[in-house]
Amino acid sequence: MVKRQxxxxxxxxxxxENGFESTSVQQITERCxxxxxxxxxxxxxxxxxxxxxxDQFMTGILKELEQVVxxxxxxxxxxxxxxxxxLGELQQQSNYAKFFLTEQVLTFNKDLFQRMQxxxxxxxxxxxxxxxxxxxxxxPNMYLDIVFTINGLIKSYSELLLIGNYKVDLNLLCxxxxxxxxxIAEQATIQFVxxxxxxxxxxxxxxxxxQLSELITTIQQEIQxxxxxxxxxxxxxxxxxxxxxxxxxxxxxxxxxKENEQCKWCAYLYKKYLHKEK
Amino acid sequence: MVKRQxxxxxxxxxxxENGFESTSVQQITERCxxxxxxxxxxxxxxxxxxxxxxDQFMTGILKELEQVVxxxxxxxxxxxxxxxxxLGELQQQSNYAKFFLTEQVLTFNKDLFQRMQxxxxxxxxxxxxxxxxxxxxxxPNMYLDIVFTINGLIKSYSELLLIGNYKVDLNLLCxxxxxxxxxIAEQATIQFVxxxxxxxxxxxxxxxxxQLSELITTIQQEIQxxxxxxxxxxxxxxxxxxxxxxxxxxxxxxxxxKENEQCKWCAYLYKKYLHKEK
DNA sequence: TTGACAACTGACCAATTAGTCATTAGTATA
DNA sequence: TATACTAATGACTAATTGGTCAGTTGTCAA
Numbered sequence: 001m002v003k004r005q006x007x008x009x010x011x012x013x014x015x016x017e018n019g020f021e022s023t024s025v026q027q028i029t030e031r032c033x034x035x036x037x038x039x040x041x042x043x044x045x046x047x048x049x050x051x052x053x054x055d056q057f058m059t060g061i062l063k064e065l066e067q068v069v070x071x072x073x074x075x076x077x078x079x080x081x082x083x084x085x086x087l088g089e090l091q092q093q094s095n096y097a098k099f100f101l102t103e104q105v106l107t108f109n110k111d112l113f114q115r116m117q118x119x120x121x122x123x124x125x126x127x128x129x130x131x132x133x134x135x136x137x138x139x140p141n142m143y144l145d146i147v148f149t150i151n152g153l154i155k156s157y158s159e160l161l162l163i164g165n166y167k168v169d170l171n172l173l174c175x176x177x178x179x180x181x182x183x184i185a186e187q188a189t190i191q192f193v194x195x196x197x198x199x200x201x202x203x204x205x206x207x208x209x210x211q212l213s214e215l216i217t218t219i220q221q222e223i224q225x226x227x228x229x230x231x232x233x234x235x236x237x238x239x240x241x242x243x244x245x246x247x248x249x250x251x252x253x254x255x256x257x258k259e260n261e262q263c264k265w266c267a268y269l270y271k272k273y274l275h276k277e278k
Numbered sequence: 279m280v281k282r283q284x285x286x287x288x289x290x291x292x293x294x295e296n297g298f299e300s301t302s303v304q305q306i307t308e309r310c311x312x313x314x315x316x317x318x319x320x321x322x323x324x325x326x327x328x329x330x331x332x333d334q335f336m337t338g339i340l341k342e343l344e345q346v347v348x349x350x351x352x353x354x355x356x357x358x359x360x361x362x363x364x365l366g367e368l369q370q371q372s373n374y375a376k377f378f379l380t381e382q383v384l385t386f387n388k389d390l391f392q393r394m395q396x397x398x399x400x401x402x403x404x405x406x407x408x409x410x411x412x413x414x415x416x417x418p419n420m421y422l423d424i425v426f427t428i429n430g431l432i433k434s435y436s437e438l439l440l441i442g443n444y445k446v447d448l449n450l451l452c453x454x455x456x457x458x459x460x461x462i463a464e465q466a467t468i469q470f471v472x473x474x475x476x477x478x479x480x481x482x483x484x485x486x487x488x489q490l491s492e493l494i495t496t497i498q499q500e501i502q503x504x505x506x507x508x509x510x511x512x513x514x515x516x517x518x519x520x521x522x523x524x525x526x527x528x529x530x531x532x533x534x535x536k537e538n539e540q541c542k543w544c545a546y547l548y549k550k551y552l553h554k555e556k
Numbered sequence: 557t558t559g560a561c562a563a564c565t566g567a568c569c570a571a572t573t574a575g576t577c578a579t580t581a582g583t584a585t586a
Numbered sequence: 587t588a589t590a591c592t593a594a595t596g597a598c599t600a601a602t603t604g605g606t607c608a609g610t611t612g613t614c615a616a
Contacts (some may be wrong), residue, residue, distance in 0.1 A: 313595045316595075
């Protein structure tokens with residue numbers, strides 16, 4: 001399975017250099033030193049490759065972020081830690097960053113767009129939870145505007161991380177952003193973003209029972225070596241059509257499959273689905 | 279020449295829907311109701327089309343902006359007017375916006391990247407000049423950070439303009455951004471962006487004499503109907519190899535060719551070239 | 557040495573692409 | 587009506603694409 005990782009790394013390099021559409025499978029296999037057939041041994045299609053890349057990066061960064069902003073952290077360092085972690089990751093994984101920040105496919109391919117949109121929603125809800133805790137004395141109506149401010153400043157300054165191989169003082173950068181956000185959180189009065197805007201953005205993907213079942217079947221075909229994951233998927237699929245397991249058991253099964261890289265997105269969708277059903 | 283505009287409009291629609299790489303010339307001609315051959319009657323290549331699109335939009339918006347931020351405007355409304363004009367244009371021309379904000383070609387094709395980079399530099403220098411005038415009591419070391427803040431806020435909030443057909447209170451939006459920027463301009467103390475960063479970003483394109491001469495020749499072949507522009511180009515080309523005209527005359531010639539859509543970029547490069555020579 | 561099995565190869569395929577060019581349609585002038 | 591001209595056509599090419607699959611290689615255990 002080490003070759004799968006090799007393909008992912010090399011293809012990411014190429015995508016960062018030339019973009020997704022402009023990089024051919026040929027180029028990828030050449031850089032990896034493998035044949036074209038071998039590529040399709042590890043990925044069903046070029047699409048699946050990009051899916052995996054997104055999932056790997058996003059789940060990785062989200063996992064780190066969740067630790068950094070957990071409840072036991074001192075509340076007035078939440079934002080700093082969040083920005084430091086996000087930008088640090090962006091800097092280290094600049095290939096990913098270049099790829100994500102400029103990739104059209106992410107917005108034009110509907111499936112990928114939804115996936116990205118969702119990860120972005122997770123980001124935003126993390127930021128929102130930070131704002132709620134760290135700037136609790138601010139006017140709650142302004143929370144969303146503060147989130148937009150944070151997003152904007154991160155976007156704007158992150159450009160500096162990606163040009164050249166400039167050594168950036170990450171600490172100073174984060175402090176400078178936090179200072180700005182704090183000023184705005186404490187003193188800004190004009191509210192612009194209202195919750196209805198959010199409902200326009202956060203179109204959470206709602207997979208139907210059938211779509212979800214189909215997705216699981218696909219994954220099952222891809223994964224044959226891991227019995228634990230395979231059986232968990234089977235049970236989850238059955239539960240879709242005939243709910244007979246308690247929510248605790250389902251929770252456990254979801255944790256089982258989440259261990260597998262390829263199942264993370266599915267687990268997320270499953271959770272969303274259950275939440276909607278209730 | 280009305281068909282040229284038709285192609286530009288329809289292709290822009292398609293690019294906004296599917297992206298540049300994923301839109302074929304076939305699709306464009308189909309939507310226009312013309313043949314493939316006709317397309318190449320008006321554009322030398324698909325590349326030239328995208329060039330024209332960029333130039334048309336950017337020169338249009340820059341022209342509007344220059345009026346709005348001219349010296350005779352009241353200085354404490356400069357930023358408001360700038361943002362209002364920028365976002366208003368973005369909202370009206372949302373096809374352009376969707377296209378530009380998500381297009382990989384703009385970053386991967388070196389030629390286009392340079393072109394875009396340059397327009398961005400013009401934007402930034404407009405913002406910079408606003409900051410200098412409107413926030414003149416702020417610490418000059420912070421000017422660049424303020425520019426970054428403005429950029430970030432515009433980026434972040436402009437997302438709201440592009441989703442759905444939501445009617446946005448543009449006035450409120452602009453006031454909310456201006457309020458935030460003002461707070462930061464007056465009170466922020468941590469400087470992050472230093473002028474050396476800028477030198478990394480602002481790699482102005484420096485066409486050599488030969489490149490420029492070649493570019494002019496290409497344009498001359500494309501334009502045959504307009505004598506004024508054609509002759510001006512010829513004189514400018516001759517002046518390249520054998521400078522014998524005064525700078526005032528050159529200035530006039532540049533104004534002549536600027537009237538033609540296809541020459542604007544060339545005029546800009548010519549000016550840059552002369553500036554470097556001095 | 558044999559056979560079984562998985563990992564791997566690369567020639568091949570159908571589809572699609574940007575771009576060309578011999579030909580035609582339409583129109584205005586003589 | 588004949589001539590001259592431009593505007594427009596669409597079948598064509600050469601190149602490239604994602605993806606397949608019959609066949610080869612290498613590595614085990616028997």
